[in-house]
Amino acid sequence: MRDLDHQVITQALAWVREGHPIWLCTVLATYGSSPRAPGAMLVARRDGHHVGSLSGGCVEEAFLEEVVAGYFDRSVTLRSYGESREESHRLALPCGGVLEVLIEHRAPDATWLAHLEALYQALQGQRRLVRRVDVEAGASAFQARDDDVAEGPCVVRRPASVEIRIGPVLRLLLAGLSPVAEACARFAQALGHEVIVCDPRPEMRKGLCIDGVTVVPQLPSAFIAAGGCHAATAVVALTHDPRIDDLAMIEAVRTEAFYIGVMGSRRTSDARATRLLRSGGLSQADIDRIHMPIGLDLGSKTPTEIALAVVADIVRVYHGKARDVL
Secondary structure: OHHHHHHHOOOOOHHHHHHOOOEEEEEEEEEOOOOOOOOEEEEEEOOOOEOOOOOOOOOOOOHHHHOOOOOOOOOOOEEEEEEOOOHEEEEEEEEOOOOEEEEEOOOOOOOHHHHHHHHHHHHOOOOOOEEEEEEEOOOOOEEEOOOOOOOOOOOEOOOOOEEEEEOOOOEEEEEEEOHHHHHHHHHHHHOEEEEEEEEOOHHOOOOOOOOEEEEEEEOOHHHHOOOOOOOOOEEEEEEOOOOHHHHHHHOOOOOOOEEEOOOOOHHHHHHHHHHHHHHHOOHHHHHEEEEEOOOOOOOOOOOOHHHHHHHHHHHHOOOOHHHOOO
């Protein structure tokens, strides 16, 4: 998994286990243009080693200088970057943007280690949590989320506290291998998504060589039925083999996956819908959840172009954008 915030928490856990105090930073709000959304994280040590990003620019340098100078030795500090004209110019914030950042300075004790482990599990998709930080007292705690929102973390400001919604990174579950599926895997990795490929066919798996992709030698339908999906999962079937694609769709609609899609022409898709209704036991509501034909209509012809259309549509749905506003 290459998601940047997942890397932040992984590194934070490693440093705390080694006995290092750390500074965990979370973007609370952005005003104007900013490369990183609310909820984005960075972790740092006193010596300047860090993982993650607040702005993708000079804000990180300014923050690390302030850490070394001892500006953030309280448990919790709120810091805004780019508020003044001089600072916005000096930090090269794009389009005059302003960042508000929550900075937590934590000792490497058992309580903080357990807190980070809970964060890690949430990013892995095993739990969805709300992280509440008391700005004055410096305490932090979790409460379980009962929503089904598949979007990334968001922030709610309250008079004396901050609430940060934590959820899993986007998971792309590829039901079977094909040239289009392999191209999708590469696009999704570049976007920082977790990628899982399920295919029982050894001859297809043999040619796959993408670092960081989890390969499961199993029917996708079996993997899905065993709990392979959470609310931030996109299930896509791109093999043109109904023995793989149809079974994957039948299982996927029983999950909370936010995106379910299968490749095929309009004619093929209509035939598949009829087949799934008659013999697959699906309802019309189930059929309506499936994107078929899959992807945005970009006029795609090559496997890479089709993959681009598929991944772009997944991102569109993930961020709640209607097709007619694109």
